[in-house]
Amino acid sequence: AQKITQTQPGMFVQEKEAVTLDCTYDTSDPSYGLFWYKQPSSGEMIFLIYQGSYDQQNATEGRYSLNFQKARKSANLVISASQLGDSAMYFCAMREGQGDYKLSFGAGTTVTVRA
Amino acid sequence: DSGVTQTPKHLITATGQRVTLRCSPRSGDLSVYWYQQSLDQGLQFLIQYYNGEERAKGNILERFSAQQFPDLHSELNLSSLELGDSALYFCASSTRLGYNEQFFGPGTRLTVL
Numbered sequence: 001a002q003k004i005t006q007t008q009p010g011m012f013v014q015e016k017e018a019v020t021l022d023c024t025y026d027t028s029d030p031s032y033g034l035f036w037y038k039q040p041s042s043g044e045m046i047f048l049i050y051q052g053s054y055d056q057q058n059a060t061e062g063r064y065s066l067n068f069q070k071a072r073k074s075a076n077l078v079i080s081a082s083q084l085g086d087s088a089m090y091f092c093a094m095r096e097g098q099g100d101y102k103l104s105f106g107a108g109t110t111v112t113v114r115a
Numbered sequence: 116d117s118g119v120t121q122t123p124k125h126l127i128t129a130t131g132q133r134v135t136l137r138c139s140p141r142s143g144d145l146s147v148y149w150y151q152q153s154l155d156q157g158l159q160f161l162i163q164y165y166n167g168e169e170r171a172k173g174n175i176l177e178r179f180s181a182q183q184f185p186d187l188h189s190e191l192n193l194s195s196l197e198l199g200d201s202a203l204y205f206c207a208s209s210t211r212l213g214y215n216e217q218f219f220g221p222g223t224r225l226t227v228l
Contacts, residue, residue, distance in 0.1 A: 035216065044117075045205060045219035091158065101209070102148065102171055103217060105158035 003027065004092050004106035012112050013082045020067070021077040021109045023092030033095040034075040035103060036066065040088040048090075051075055079111075087113045118142065119208050119220035127226045133194040136223045140187055140208030146170070147189040148209075148217060149181055153202035164189055196227045 005024045013019040025034065036048040051059045051066045059066040067076040079086055089110050093103040118141035128134055140147050149161040160173035164183035175181075178196075183189040193200060203224050207217040 037219070043203060043224070044221045045207075047117075047216050047218060050216055093158075101146070101217075102160035102163060102173055103150075104160070107157055 002106075003096075003104040004094055006092055006106035006109050008109045009107070010110040010112070012114055013079075013086075015084060015113055015115050016081055018078060018080045019082055019111060021079070021090050021092070021111070023075045023077065023106060025073050025075060025092075025094050027073075027094065027096050029097045031097055034066070034068070035093040035095070036064070036075075036077045037091045037093060038086075038088045039091060039108070045091075049077065082111075082113045084113050084115060087111060117218040117220065119144075119206060119218050121204075121206050121220035121223050123223060124221065125224050125226075127228065128196060129228055130196055130198060132196050132227075133192065134196065134225065136191040136193070136204050136206075136225075138189045138191070138206030138208075138220055140189070140206075141218055144208035144210055144218075145187065146209045147183055147187070148207040149175075149189070149191050150205040150207065150219075151202045152205065152222075153199075156202075158205075161191070193225070198227050201225055201227045 032053045034051045038046040049061045049064045051068045063080045065078045089108045091108045092106045120139045122137045145166045148163045152158045161175040162181050163171040181191045203222045205222045206220045209217045
């Protein structure tokens with residue numbers, strides 16, 4: 001079964017508007033972490049934001065915020081005030097447990113920001 | 116710049132050959148992870164090392180092996196290469212055991228012809 005599901009293969013957003021990228025996850029482990037990474041066309045993976053399963057508040061990093069709904073097992077990324085440089089592939093990932101720390105990635109969502 | 120370096124950036128080789136990909140983690144990071152990104156499989160975890168010891172294994176083929184050296188740099192060895200091994204190979208590092216974040220290198224793009 002897929003551990004991370006990203007159902008939106010591609011999205012268009014107008015510059016300066018907000019966009020929400022969906023991510024749902026599947027784990028039975030009470031301790032886990034959720035990550036979002038950005039991959040521009042140049043190929044590098046850029047860490048954006050992290051949410052721990054025990055964190056009481058939603059994570060925020062500048063224009064990025066994570067809408068964490070634990071009961072629904074969702075960890076949506078919100079990008080506010082979109083910029084042309086936000087055009088990229090975005091990946092949701094999960095680390096489970098406290099043993100090994102590998103990340104399981106979703107299929108990604110391509111975001112295109114229009115001027 | 117994440118502080119993780121990978122060499123080479125691009126690698127073109129033929130089927131049946133062997134290649135070595137190199138990764139230097141961020142200064143102070145003890146944990147190194149290798150991931151493969153391909154069009155059909157997406158991003159997949161291959162293997163993790165922590166302070167020189169293998170820590171976890173993912174869907175790594177038997178033709179692939181890795182090691183982490185005393186200076187903490189890591190090498191991923193790919194042998195008997197097949198067309199399907201063409202992919203972007205990432206190395207990531209973290210301070211402890213990747214609890215909060217893993218920083219990715221720029222990747223090595225391997226093309227097998």
